[in-house]
Amino acid sequence: MANILVYALHYEGAINKNSLGAVSEGADLAAKTGGECHAILVGEGVADDLAASLGTHGATKVLRAEGPEGLAQPVVDAMAAAWASGAYDYALFGGGLLGFEVGAGLAARLGIGVAMEITAVHITDGALVAERPVLGDSAISEIRFAGEKGIIIGRLNAFELRESGSGPAAVENLDVSYSPFSTQAQMLIRGEQRGEQVDIEGANVLVAGGRGLGAAEGFQLCEDLASAFGGGAAVAATRAVVDAGWFPYAGQIGQTGKTVAPKLYLAAGISGAIQHKVGMQNSENIVAINKDANAPIFEFSDLGIVGDLNKILPKLTEAVKAKKGG
Amino acid sequence: MDRSGEKNLNPYDTHAIEAAMQLKESGALPVEEIVAVSMGPESAVRALHKAVSLGADRSVHLSDDALAGSDVAGTGYALAQVLRREEPNLVLLGQQSDDGECYTVGAVVADHLQMPSLTQVIKLEVEGGTELKAERQAEYGYDTVKVQLPAVISVGDAINEPRYPSLKAIMGAKKKPLDTVGTGDVGIDAAKVGGDNATAKWVGSSLPPKKEPGQIIEDEDTAETVEKIVAWLDERKLI
Ligand SMILES: Cc1cc2nc3c(=O)[nH]c(=O)nc-3n(C[C@H](O)[C@H](O)[C@H](O)COP(=O)(O)OP(=O)(O)OC[C@H]3O[C@@H](n4cnc5c(N)ncnc54)[C@H](O)[C@@H]3O)c2cc1C
Ligand SMILES: Nc1ncnc2c1ncn2[C@@H]1O[C@H](COP(=O)(O)O)[C@@H](O)[C@H]1O
Secondary structure (H helix, E strand, C coil), rough: CCCCCEECCEEEECCCHHHHHHHHHHHHHHHCCCCCCCEEEEEECCHHHHHHHHHHHHCCEEEEEECCCCCCCHHHHHHHHHCCCCCCCCCCCCCCHHHHHHHHHHHHHCCCEEEEEEEEEEECCCCCEEEEEECCCCCEEEEEEHHCCEEEEECCCCCCCCCCCCCCEEEEEEECCCCHHHHCEEEEEEECCCCCCCCCCCCCEEECCHHHHHHHHHHHHHHHHHHCCCCCCEEEEHHHHHHCCCCCCCHHECCCCCCCCCCCCECCCCCHHHHCCCCCCCEEEEEEEEEEEEEEHHHHEEEEECCCCCHHHHHHHHCCCCCCCC | CCCCCCCCCCCHHHHHHHHHHHHHHHHHCCCCCEEEEECCCCCCCHHHHHHHCCCCEEEEEECHHHHHHHHHHHHHHHHHHHHHHHHEEEEEEEECCCCCCCCHHHHHHHHHCCCEEEEEEEEEEEEEEEEEEEEEEEECCEEEEEEECCCEEECCCCCCCCCCHHHHHHHHHHHCCCCEEEEHHHHCCCHHHHHCCCCCCEEEEEEECCCCCCEEEEECCCCHHHHHHHHHHHCCCCC
């Protein structure tokens, strides 16, 4: 029997999609082992409805703790308080950022094992075994937890959303006394949208640019190619260039950005880091231009061009325009 | 996952050293000394030499056969034991290790040291000598967080452009103090570290479903390359 506690991240009245996936996965694993799946929410005045809604995805109980939002350590305190009841065997997190921090902190606190970037969980002899792709996703390692207690942090989009529950879950308030150090970080601004609003989720063609563009001005090459494709095409980016201020956050693909699956995704000057890949790997057709023949992105491209984007993009733009015109 | 690597300095960690140097040089924080700490086999000394050539004042090498094969929880615990002894005001880490790629050692270290913590920080300002204002990107956009010192901060690679060490600094690196410690020296409970005691244990491996490799074009004649790309797109009705 495995009783599972799932952390549900929420923001502005909505539960994070990856957390809903984790609750679905937790419910499935609990059901298969004859256990229960509970979820935990930490926040300021979390509404009854929001908490109870996790029942839809299979949580049979939701623990609600009053506490600061957007920071990991208060959640570690809350989950450790819940864990003290002795009821839980595993904690589960969806992909993103906060869950990584919470899960690792909780592992330290509880003295149990933690595995991250997990893409699947299976059950062997009643224990959970987590699968983690390693070495640029060329192999999958299987991880088992000592004492059959552990913490599993999913990779972005790894856990499928399912509505296996039978309605609203029971909501129980959890009293937490926060550690002094957990309250020594204080959120000043949360969720700032740097740069203008751009829509990349609705596009059927995405021209994505990375650090290989060299400078913010390099994005003009991507903009030009996207315009050549016409309506339905947009420009997207990696975290590296968004952090550098070259492109708006709203256009970022990946672990802490958007998940997209256009008909055509064309990457220019992008290395293909796992944290980027997880946000675009379901694109129908993947084309990459990179001057480094060993760039990881070629491992998951349908068409790879080894070359200088500064030479290729302008000519490609002209050719696409000509094709469209003709 | 074998986390005993760290043979050369993890490139992500050069950003952490650079961040320390900038805090020291700007005077934003009164920095007495910058200490580089690495856990790894004998070859980790090379990483520490690089770290001091980039500006660290001295280094500590945690090396012990008992540590081989430690998982994230074990690594974070062991590092925390070394750090505890140094009584740091600020612990800086990189965004990810090049061997483990867990981006979580900072969170483990912080819980053991009972210090506030953030990962993936791309801007760090000191306020009044006792507080940091840190910015980082999380799931919903950029967060700005006030953090009291002492704290554990993992920096993202966008925080700075690490300097190159001067030839003189490279030559001088071997002269800077290097302290080698084992588990017993820093009070590490050997039952909590190493591959055999890992709480998350590697028990097997498999291969992912085989994917047809994509087509590769080496760009020699760009006009020809572009023709091929357009034909490829056209075949799939993507234009
Ligand atoms: C917790 C966490 C979350 C993250 N979240 C995200 C996320 O949401 N999204 C994301 O994208 N990343 C994310 N990252 C960062 C990720 O790990 C990579 O650092 C980032 O994706 C790299 O961006 P890049 O490909 O633009 O840059 P680089 O990795 O620097 O790659 C640049 C590429 O450009 C090529 N190049 C250079 N010049 C040229 C030229 N003239 N012509 C052709 N090619 C050229 C180079 O060969 C290189 O491959 C995250 C990391 C962590 C640790
Ligand atoms: N063996 C180690 N010795 C020193 N620092 C480490 C070690 N392993 C990880 N770190 C630090 O923790 C950061 C994150 O590593 P990881 O969580 O493994 O991705 C790295 O960038 C390093 O700063």
